Amino acid sequence: MVFPSLVKNTFFQALAKLVSVLGGIVLTYFLGQRFGESGFGVYTFVMSFVLFFGSLSDWGTTFITVREASQTEDTGRRKIFSTVLITRLFLSVLGFVAVNIIIRINPTWADFSMTAGIASLVLFFLSLKTSLSIIFQTRLRFDLISLIEVLSTVVFVGLSLYFVFSGGGINLVMLAWVVSTVIAFFTGLLFAGDLLTPLSFSRPTAHRILSESFPTGALLVVSTVYNRADILILQHFHTTSDVGVYGMAYKVYETVVFGASYIVNSMFPLLSHMYSKVRFTADLKRYFRRAYIGIAITGVVLAFFVYWTSPIIPSVFDGKFNMSTVPLKILSFAVIFSYLNHLVGYSLIAFGRQKIALTIAVLALVFNISLNLLFVPTYSYVASAYLTIATEALVLLISGFAVFKLFSNAK
Numbered sequence: 412m413v414f415p416s417l418v419k420n421t422f423f424q425a426l427a428k429l430v431s432v433l434g435g436i437v438l439t440y441f442l443g444q445r446f447g448e449s450g451f452g453v454y455t456f457v458m459s460f461v462l463f464f465g466s467l468s469d470w471g472t473t474f475i476t477v478r479e480a481s482q483t484e485d486t487g488r489r490k491i492f493s494t495v496l497i498t499r500l501f502l503s504v505l506g507f508v509a510v511n512i513i514i515r516i517n518p519t520w521a522d523f524s525m526t527a528g529i530a531s532l533v534l535f536f537l538s539l540k541t542s543l544s545i546i547f548q549t550r551l552r553f554d555l556i557s558l559i560e561v562l563s564t565v566v567f568v569g570l571s572l573y574f575v576f577s578g579g580g581i582n583l584v585m586l587a588w589v590v591s592t593v594i595a596f597f598t599g600l601l602f603a604g605d606l607l608t609p610l611s612f613s614r615p616t617a618h619r620i621l622s623e624s625f626p627t628g629a630l631l632v633v634s635t636v637y638n639r640a641d642i643l644i645l646q647h648f649h650t651t652s653d654v655g656v657y658g659m660a661y662k663v664y665e666t667v668v669f670g671a672s673y674i675v676n677s678m679f680p681l682l683s684h685m686y687s688k689v690r691f692t693a694d695l696k697r698y699f700r701r702a703y704i705g706i707a708i709t710g711v712v713l714a715f716f717v718y719w720t721s722p723i724i725p726s727v728f729d730g731k732f733n734m735s736t737v738p739l740k741i742l743s744f745a746v747i748f749s750y751l752n753h754l755v756g757y758s759l760i761a762f763g764r765q766k767i768a769l770t771i772a773v774l775a776l777v778f779n780i781s782l783n784l785l786f787v788p789t790y791s792y793v794a795s796a797y798l799t800i801a802t803e804a805l806v807l808l809i810s811g812f813a814v815f816k817l818f819s820n821a822k
Contacts, residue, residue: 427557427564428673432666434568439662442584443728445575448655451732453581455658456646457523459639461530464510466635468503468538475624475760476545477679492603494616496542503538507531519647530585536592543599553677559599567591623765633772640780641787641795648788657792659724659732660739664799667713667746671706671753678702678754682761696818702754710750717743741796748803755810762817771809775802 443451476495510531514524540559547555570587642661645654682699721740725733759768779802786794 423554423557427560430561431564434564435666438568438571441572441575443731447731448652452651452655452658456654457526457530459642460527461510463635463639464506465534465537466632467506468499468534470502470624472499472620472624473545475620477548490613490616492546494613495620497612498617499538499542503534506534526582526585529582533589533592536596540592540596540599543603546603555602559595562598563591563595566594629769633776636776641783644783644787645792649791653791656734657738657795659735660742663739664742667717668749671750675753675757679757679761682758706750706754710747714743714746717746738792738796742799745800745803748807752803752807755814758814767813771806775806778802778805
């Protein structure tokens with residue numbers, strides 16, 4: 412029963428991801444053609460900046476809520492889902508305020524304040540949409556998650572292209588992002604409304620979820636920082652065109668790596684459930700080992716695919732982004748480490764070891780930012796790409812050792 416369920420859920424996510432990838436390719440192509448390296452750099456920077464504060468709206472509650480709800484009877488899930496939705500909405504307000512204050516503090520970012528202000532509106536509905544995804548993930552209804560994601564992608568790409576062909580700028584593209592998220596949320600509400608009524612808030616439940624989520628939330632924020640710090644540092648020391656060159660390469664890398672999250676998302680509730688029942692037995696160890704081997708093979712295949720197809724970028728954009736091939740070839744090797752890190756990292760959370768994962772992430776953050784500040788001013792996006800590999804490798808080394816120690820006494 413477990414394997415067919417995993418295959419089915421992975422299929423739906425893969426189908427949604429295929430639509431997302433195709434939509435992303437189409438959108439990236441026209442944005443690159445319309446705005447060039449500099450304009451695409453603005454798009455990349457603002458998206459990265461806003462999504463960083465989106466992690467504040469989540470604060471790790473997704474993982475913990477799925478874990479808690481997976482271990483709770485149906486009668487108690489309604490209270491958990493309703494409480495978490497209200498809590499996450501409050502956190503999104505904090506993220507919205509932070510975006511619009513911090514973007515104005517740095518005078519070098521003043522030109523992006525209007526664009527970031529429009530994009531920051533997405534935080535409210537992104538938080539609500541993800542709250543609905545928690546419900547669907549707990550019930551293993553990844554088909555509904557995929558439906559919502561497909562709808563969001565189609566609306567976002569469609570509206571963006573309409574604005575671009577109508578002569579609109581990046582601000583209207585950000586507005587399309589907001590509108591598509593609003594539509595996706597209300598669509599998801601049609602399927603999940605019965606699980607949220609009556610809408611109620613339980614302070615003890617919120618306190619327990621937030622307490623459990625604190626290390627995971629801090630982990631998410633820390634991970635988001637070192638995943639996007641290179642773009643912010645590039646913007647500070649170099650030009651928007653450099654951000655565009657690296658952003659195009661990173662967009663390809665990020666799209667490929669998203670596949671790991673879809674696969675592991677399907678496994679996460681099962682890992683949580685198996686751990687709650689059997690702890691670290693030989694069966695769980697065997698399941699983890701098979702998953703590790705499968706994901707490792709997938710990562711290697713995709714890494715070589717990205718490396719050998721990277722020269723296509725300049726021809727796709729009629730000579731634009733010709734320098735993006737360099738960082739993309741480097742980033743292709745990070746795909747392997749990233750795929751394995753998804754499995755190991757999610758497993759630590761499923762096993763209740765959020766504090767270990769947080770400690771590893773903090774070490775990676777210090778490592779990544781310190782070296783970016785040291786090398787990016789001189790070596791630009793080439794340094795950022797190499798440091799992405801180094802950071803992912805460091806995380807895998809430490810977290811892999813932690814999981815090995817947990818399984819070492821399995822019976």
